[in-house]
Amino acid sequence: MNCRCIQRALLRWFDANKRDLPWRTEPRDPYRVWVSEVMLQQTQARTVIPYFERWMARFPTLQALAEASLDEVLKLWEGLGYYSRARNLHRAARHVLEHHNGVLPQTAEALRALPGVGRYTAGAIASIAFNQPVPVVDGNVRRVLCRLFARAEDADVWALAASLVPHERPGAFNEALMELGALICTPRAPRCDVCPLRRLCAARANGNPEAFPAPRRTPATPQVHVQTAVILANGAVLMGKRPAEGLLGGLWEFISSELRDPPQESLVEMVARRVGLDLSAAHHEMLGKTRHAFTHFRLVRTVWLVRLESPVMPQRALGYAQTAWVQLEELPRLALTRSDRRVWMLAQHAMQRA
Ligand code: SF4
Incomplete structure (x- = not known):
């Protein structure tokens, strides 16, 4: 050619x-x-x-x-x-x-x-x-080159x-x-009729340009189920900052199970393990689930709203670079994932209802 x-x-x-x-x-x-x-x-x-x-x-x-x-x-x-x-x-x-x-x-x-x-x-x-x-x-x-040269x-x-x-x-x-x-x-539906390469294109000459390139086989996407706790006390919420390296590194999140290989555990077990707080006597309410697609998996978060009498300092920060009680009016200034923004919307609706 x-x-x-x-x-x-x-x-x-x-x-x-x-x-x-x-x-x-x-x-x-x-x-x-x-x-x-x-x-x-x-x-x-x-x-x-x-x-x-x-x-x-x-x-x-x-x-x-x-x-x-x-x-x-x-x-x-x-x-x-x-x-x-x-x-x-x-x-x-x-x-x-x-x-x-x-x-x-x-x-x-x-x-x-x-x-x-x-x-x-x-x-x-x-x-x-x-x-x-x-x-x-x-x-x-x-896609253009595979079609132009009819390469599957x-x-x-x-x-x-x-x-x-x-x-x-x-x-x-x-x-x-x-x-x-x-x-x-x-x-x-490529628009071959207005394409500047239409006279040179082998796939168009074959009559079925959409057949090129051959579709890639994509493996089934696994689902990852995690627990997420929106923990409130005195107008503040407990947040964890993810380590700088790795998936979503450096972003803040509501206290949650790990995204990779999360253990099967209850909300109370998860919070105790990650930040060392005992929520067994605290009021907690399940708000629902959020779903978010990542490249290699789908994240399903079970979201809980937990209300404490007063902020308790976390005893540890397992898998977090740091944890902090953040005033609710300060929350928009933190970098959160889209998934965590959805979690926050769910929590806000529940707080308005209460
Ligand atoms: S003629 Fe059609 S298939 Fe070929 S490059 Fe143009 S738009 Fe793509």
Whole structure:
């Protein structure tokens, strides 16, 4: 297949049709490209836009990000999910400030040495911000290339992408492939009639573009059942801060069972084990269950409201970096997961009823 034809058709289409997105300001700022590419992983552009704008208002430069606290970074990321992305951005900004004079490296290889920067992100920054002719492959690119070349398997998609990326305007070409996948060559009902590659596309010629690539087999998602206690006393609530590393690291939560391999235990046993409080004589009310989907499991939380006469200091913080009694008016300032926001809504409804 003629690479030049594909490059020309795609770039012409991109120049005329690309979306006006806040990270596409010219000249391209490597820091903005980096932040947007990290935010866009597993997340649609329309979801990312308000987060990106708030982020840039608060951390307009790499230095501003490096100098911020992790708590503030996580608070700004709250609701976007995959929180290791925020922690790695913060850590990488500090690394760049310390080891590269605050200037992002320009090659994909050097970029990959930064925390949280994998092959995709390195290729995106190097090509879009620094004009390096290196490929990127995300879900959209994978789908477009598998269809264009009628490949059922995606094992060699990186090699295909590398063979196509031009030396002139490599970043625009990579963005164009991703944009085509997002807007035209969609997973269902691709709009082949308006696609700039329709005359070159093998899957379209076969008559069934949706058959490419072959669907991946996804294993059944396990359910994880945990107990969660909203423990109230004198207008404050007991919160636990998760350790900085690991799933949802650095975020605060209502006292809960661990997310990984939680033991089968009652609410009273869970609270005694994790924070050393004895709730056996305290009034507790089951509020219901919340459900939240993570990448590899579904979380089902049984939520309890517990009222104590007065705040009792926890005797331990098993699996928490710290615990704290937080005034209810201070709660919105903490970085919580979406799942914990749901728990809090449930608790607020119960408190209003009482
Ligand atoms: S012609 Fe259809 S299947 Fe082929 S790349 Fe374009 S939208 Fe995708």
